[in-house]
Amino acid sequence: MPPDNDRDALRRTLTKAIPLAVTIGAYGVIFGAGAQEPLGPLGTLLASAVVFSGSIQFALVGLLIAGASWSAILVTALLLNARHVVLGAALRPSIDVSPMRRLGLSWWMVDEAAALALADTESARSTLLATGILFYLSWIAGTTIGLLIGGVGDIASVAQQIAPVLFIGLTALLATSKKTVIRCVVTAAATYIAALGWPEARGALALVVACVIAIPGSDE
């Protein structure tokens, strides 16, 4: 049996993670229903099982339907995946275990699990593991349900329209000081301006702008 403190910490973590797990499950349903046409049932389930990334998987489906080439899909995936390097580097100081264990943990490092682990500096490793497993199960369960029920009509459009709410939640979780909030507002504004100039590259621009604005000054 884990000590009471560990159980309390796990309970607190899961309380924060459940709304995210429900959201991830809902997006999984949409993916499962929408990906059947270009990927087939096996491909749809395999994508959720081995890619485990909503942004990459939805981009894959969209690009396949649009008739994009493999190279276009792989370049898109490369750009979307670049943020994982940053999230991993931010988590690295809080996760002081062997490289093999970190390799295992990196499987679970979706945006939502990384945000929760970064917000929990006391037990980032167990938070990443517990929430990563929970989110993976939600994603697979959602995908399976989506495969079974088929077309979800306007739900996909609704999900796309409320996506900003998810990222606002993750931002709020990590914006613990006034300086961080100001930096987030400046980053958001700069990203918007940059995206107006180059909308096709807005995903990559988000990472570039966030990196540039994180560099100057000090939070001390």
Added chain:
Amino acid sequence: MNLVLIAILGVMTFSSRAIGLVLMPKSEGRLQEIFQRLPAGLFAALAVVSLLDDSGSIQSTRSLVAAIAALVVSPTRSLPLIFVSGIAGYLVSALVL
């Protein structure tokens, strides 16, 4: 054919996660400070990106209202409250607009 593509994407995604967490050295000092404050800004930037369509315009008024409703309660830092407020904002705008 698509199964091979999916497998490649799986390897790419896992590798990108492993690079930061496994291969990058443990940052210290100024570099650590920068990495620590990057994720919040990154998620804020992704919130903006997800609000826009392929032409760079706000994708819909409903989406904007949902985001504003989520932002209003974001100082609470409560994920359930932010989600409920955002979805409520979306539903109200869908009914009214």
